[in-house]
Amino acid sequence: MSIEDFDPIRIRKDFPALDQTVHGRPLAYLDNAATSQKPRAVLDVLSEYYEKDNANVHRGIHELSRRATVAFEAAREKVASWINASSAAECVWTRGTTEAINLVATAWGLDHVSEGDEILISVMEHHSNIVPWQLLAARTGATLKYIEIDDEGRLVLDGLEALLTERTKIVSISDVSNSLGTINPVKTIVDASRAVGAIVMVDGAQGIVHTKVDVQDLGCDFYAFGGHKMCGPTGVGVLWGRLELLEAMAPFQGGGEMIQIVGRDKSSWAAVPHKFEAGTPNIAGAIGLGAAVDYLSKIGTKAISIHENELMAYAMEQLSLIPGLRIFGPSSLDDRSAVISFTMGDAHPHDISTILDTEGVAIRAGHHCAQLVMKHFGVPATARASFYLYSTREDVDRLVKGLDQVAVIFS
Amino acid sequence: METPQLSSLYQQLILEHYRNPRNKAELEEKTVEIHMANPVCGDEIRLQLRIEGTRIEDVKFLGSGCSISQASVSMMTVRLKGSNLDQADELAKRFTDMMHGDESAAKEKSLGDLRALQGVSKFPVRIKCALLGFDALQEALKKEAGVVEEGPT
Ligand SMILES: Cc1ncc(COP(=O)(O)O)c(C=O)c1O
Numbered sequence: 001m002s003i004e005d006f007d008p009i010r011i012r013k014d015f016p017a018l019d020q021t022v023h024g025r026p027l028a029y030l031d032n033a034a035t036s037q038k039p040r041a042v043l044d045v046l047s048e049y050y051e052k053d054n055a056n057v058h059r060g061i062h063e064l065s066r067r068a069t070v071a072f073e074a075a076r077e078k079v080a081s082w083i084n085a086s087s088a089a090e091c092v093w094t095r096g097t098t099e100a101i102n103l104v105a106t107a108w109g110l111d112h113v114s115e116g117d118e119i120l121i122s123v124m125e126h127h128s129n130i131v132p133w134q135l136l137a138a139r140t141g142a143t144l145k146y147i148e149i150d151d152e153g154r155l156v157l158d159g160l161e162a163l164l165t166e167r168t169k170i171v172s173i174s175d176v177s178n179s180l181g182t183i184n185p186v187k188t189i190v191d192a193s194r195a196v197g198a199i200v201m202v203d204g205a206q207g208i209v210h211t212k213v214d215v216q217d218l219g220c221d222f223y224a225f226g227g228h229k230m231c232g233p234t235g236v237g238v239l240w241g242r243l244e245l246l247e248a249m250a251p252f253q254g255g256g257e258m259i260q261i262v263g264r265d266k267s268s269w270a271a272v273p274h275k276f277e278a279g280t281p282n283i284a285g286a287i288g289l290g291a292a293v294d295y296l297s298k299i300g301t302k303a304i305s306i307h308e309n310e311l312m313a314y315a316m317e318q319l320s321l322i323p324g325l326r327i328f329g330p331s332s333l334d335d336r337s338a339v340i341s342f343t344m345g346d347a348h349p350h351d352i353s354t355i356l357d358t359e360g361v362a363i364r365a366g367h368h369c370a371q372l373v374m375k376h377f378g379v380p381a382t383a384r385a386s387f388y389l390y391s392t393r394e395d396v397d398r399l400v401k402g403l404d405q406v407a408v409i410f411s
Numbered sequence: 412m413e414t415p416q417l418s419s420l421y422q423q424l425i426l427e428h429y430r431n432p433r434n435k436a437e438l439e440e441k442t443v444e445i446h447m448a449n450p451v452c453g454d455e456i457r458l459q460l461r462i463e464g465t466r467i468e469d470v471k472f473l474g475s476g477c478s479i480s481q482a483s484v485s486m487m488t489v490r491l492k493g494s495n496l497d498q499a500d501e502l503a504k505r506f507t508d509m510m511h512g513d514e515s516a517a518k519e520k521s522l523g524d525l526r527a528l529q530g531v532s533k534f535p536v537r538i539k540c541a542l543l544g545f546d547a548l549q550e551a552l553k554k555e556a557g558v559v560e561e562g563p564t
Contacts, residue, residue: 348478351478354536
């Protein structure tokens, strides 16, 4: 689809869940940073798989098992070319972003990080890119260090050289923040980390949704993302890793699928990526994620991001007109993805969310799994509106109208 | 689902307690303190009581959160001051009943201002907010009972 042909109104028709009323009002779904809705193309592939091809993968000689395996591996190929991996073997299916990060923190971390070593992350990380590293630090005696953030929610990179030492073993950073929308200069961080010989992991849960990701161009070592925020099903995600790193790593979990030969005392492992895929995987989920990649490829990341930027400009302008409304995160739209975190006067974000919900407007309220960010800004929680390819100006107008209602109640 | 009425939720009395919480301060000479948080949303309180014998001599709280959680704790402390432990337990039970839709509980005078929170029962995701303070109270009572049971008689 060309950029001129992009039409969110037509795109909305692809998403059955958007076509409903909530508390008597048409749904304005603005909680996309938590999870996206799913297009018909993905839903159809899921039911078709269960209706026709359902069988376990890599385990049967019969026809259904062959079809399931072919579809499962074809989805891996689609995902690999979507992020420009050098080969599909570099893409490990996981349960989601969280499991992908835990896989690296465990399987890579326990063998490469020891007492006195350092792990570097940032204050703006999602809990799933903090806690696995805390666990690793506690198990190994390593130190967890943080890149700070400034008042606009940007990483403070001035002191980066000082934070990186020859003891820094791994740096793990998100490309886009879920709580603030900040787009981080990943390449700068990769270059600086390389200089001290550290490995770089990117939490791409949000980045994969809003930007064109090319893992080779980024230059990182691991890239983690999930399917459910990019039109795919829940319960499936991907760990991309450099082949030589994955090959040198010990397994994460043990079980079926990941072995070559099992003996009484010892076993040998299957080749990557299967070495990291113990047990029956989320077959339908993987195939559904492949269908989501097909769907998004047809529309084009470029067209989606132009649409989101236009919408963000409109939303930021409209919201900044509301008295008492404070917006968090970068003021420049160039550094910001399709997320607006805000507070409003003394109305608590939960109260804002309840009031909007009765108007049919779905937003998120809370700490967004980023308690360190909340602490930095001295607020217990924020309200967050987040947009995607099917969001419209009308959604923004509905949000603003709902916030007028908040102002009335909390006047 | 039927659309719940916002006006039944955000009553003036609730907003008034939210903005001017009663008994929100550190309690000197507390005998029991419970920290209670709702990890889903970050609401958080510290409930502090001074219990002498079976009587709640004083009660205060600290914390932050939404209008419902904070108003509920504030109203609760007003009812608790000077009551005995059995009455406190009964208050927590009746309030919980009201949150779960018991209309008779909502008519009880003993609940005082807390009756203004009846509307919360129509907003299932907010019931936890209203119960935060009472969950802390019930923890405190359990702790107190434990102390009594373990002590010499
Ligand atoms: C930046 C970021 N990292 C990690 C995650 C965790 O993703 P999941 O819960 O799907 O594993 C999320 C999603 O909430 C996120 O936004």
